[in-house]
Amino acid sequence: MKSNFIKVLITLSITLCFQLEATAQNLLQTDSTLHPTDTSEVKTKKQLRKEAKEKKNLRFSILGGPGYTPDYGFLIGMSMLFTFKTDTTEPDLKRSVVPIAGAWLSSGGFNLIAKPQLFFNNDRLRYFGQVQYRNNYDNYYGVGFSTNEATPRSDSTTQFFQNSISVNGSFLFRYKESDFFIGPSFDVTYRDLSEIAAGMATDPTYIAQGGKDDGMSIWNVGIGFEISYDTRDIPANAWEGIYFDLTTRYYDTWLGSDTRWGFVSAEYRQYKLLPFLGERKVLAWTAKIRSSYGDVPFTDMSLIGSPFDLRGYYLGQYRDKTSAFAMAEYRNMFNSKSKLVSKLGFAVWGGVGMVGPDLITPGGVLPNFGAGLRVEVQPRMNFRIDLGRDPLANQNLVYFNMTEAF
Template identity: 50%
Template sequence: MKKYIIGVLMMFASINIMSATADSTVISLSDSIPALSKREIRRQRVAKRNLHYNILGGPSYTPDFGLLVGGSALMTFRMNPSDTTQRRSVVPMAIALMFKGGLNLMTKPQLFFKGDRFRIFGTFSYKNTIENFYGIGYRTNKDYPRGENTSEYRYSGIQVNPWFLFRLGKSDFFAGPQVDLNYDKITKPAEGMVHQPSYIAAGGTEHGYKNFSSGLGFLLTYDTRDIPANAYRGMYLDFRGMMYSKAFGGDDNFYRLEIDYRQYKTVGKRKVIAWTVQTKNVFGDVPLTKYALSGTPFDLRGYYMGQFRDKSSHVVMAEYRQMINTDKSTWVKKMLNHVGYVAWGGCGFMGPTPGKIEGVLPNLGVGLRIEVQPRMNIRLDLGRDMVNKQNLFYFNMTEAF
């Protein structure tokens, strides 16, 4: 009996020792793992979230619309949240309220489906703004004065232009149809504009001009870019044709042919050289608002959008892009790690046919980049118009090309 009691006491002592040892082990393990800060917990929650977005807004200025109150939003997400290897879809959106009176809404989504075997890209916009018409052709455009009594008019219009791209086998080629529906209306044309020969020839009157164009076309694309919205490497080659026809419900019969080549080469950590060659051409009974433009926020930054227009426009450009690389050891270095800059140079060529060049448009500029999401930048660009000796400022989401 005595031996039994001693054995029971030894068993309880053993259990207590094991319990104490386990407790001490738990305590030591707990002590070895530092408690996460609220900021780190919040960061981990954000990282796990599928939808990421940034919204910016405030007073702004654009060369085409003057002073305005604008806002930009950038949303990125995966169509299949559980597939972490899938490309993130990108939806940049912009809204602008003009002090002169007007509203501009635009989005250019890039949506990736089914392991990037299917894509929907495109442009969707609504505009009710004050714009300018400088005529058609280089000589007229170059010398035509910009102003309330010469070039201004009230424009309202809607564009619905989705592209549907299917991957061809296991290659980097994509092909598919696109639709382009446009309603354009011009009211309150300036006195000088009413007497322009090209405006009169298109059917414009002192009361204005309106047109509806309905097009159906195709795209063939080769795309090896790592991230289309801000590529560090790869190539993009796009060939597209559009037929606008009265048979589709439009007002005119005309055609559009475009070729867009872009190349990206990494030359260091977050350092890229990008270059592009583009050509846009229209043929047939082209509406006043559908001529090829030379000079937009996405190519020759520095030229007023629409100032140079004709049936053919060609662009050659190169751009150096660099983000600042730091070790993130201080908050200043962390901030600098989200900042970068660019410098570009290029030239535009325009004329009445693809082979007839009547105007040369040299262009250069510099820009600031602010990273709001990984590989997604806000861009602030200052471009130089070498023909009219003027500088124009731009504020946009994602890179120009």
């Protein structure tokens, strides 16, 4: 799920676009199915393919091709989506979802990210997590709204090279027969920073945290817990329901972290079908707060700007100990007799965010709006292309991802 940013004046090129589906079981049966003795029960090839497809457990979709982004230059990107049931004998068990995105960058390096949502034991146990490998140039604009807004982006002011691996997630256990889940949370992250820009090397936060002219390394190892309330029909692309999540983690030297720090985040989402507009019309809205404390590494402060919040701001351009945002999104899938048209749709959104040392002293306001294309690659699973607007810098950025933003 890696975000790709692009200015509106840059022409996006996706010349390779294909979709594959694979299955781990229930291929076409032989004998009586393919060669029934009763001619009245002969099935067409189309019916056989449809029945075989419905019996598939593992479904696998791919979209990819060349592109260009201001962040990384020319690249070859690919998004993959795996969905399956961890137990096919449980008819009501939600399908597990594993979206994976990767990119080979002409500017040097490779990115890979996976965000599994796994459901076990008739949805009495869940695992929601993320695995990310980054080997690319990144940018650090300092800490605080005013500094972030005033720092120009360039290879001499903000750029550095990051080689990092991060694994985090939560094991969530259903509380009795309710819609509440609770369980332990963890994070293990290693970052190696090098090729530090001259402007970044003089940043006071970077220096105070041990940064040198030739770079630094950062270990983060933390544990915590997560509590959630979830009535969504399908978490990866909800049409109805409510989701509330409270997560906290603490990082300490006795765990293996370089510093002592922690964070608390709270998020609310709600989804509502709009039948008076037709089928598959959804209004979704969300609000999230993340506040960190202690000796927080600048790489792990609260950020605004990602494929999952205010799309249009560079990831990490605005950072401080606390961030918050609220947004609403209208999602519309087309309903047509044409199978191709029915797989297409669009979304429009608007929102606002902030960063600051705490929630009551925001450094400034971050407005945001945008629109995007939706392509259904599997039932209720969309590939999205979003164009987000940053009114402060008058810039537009493009994002490619499997599954919805929230």
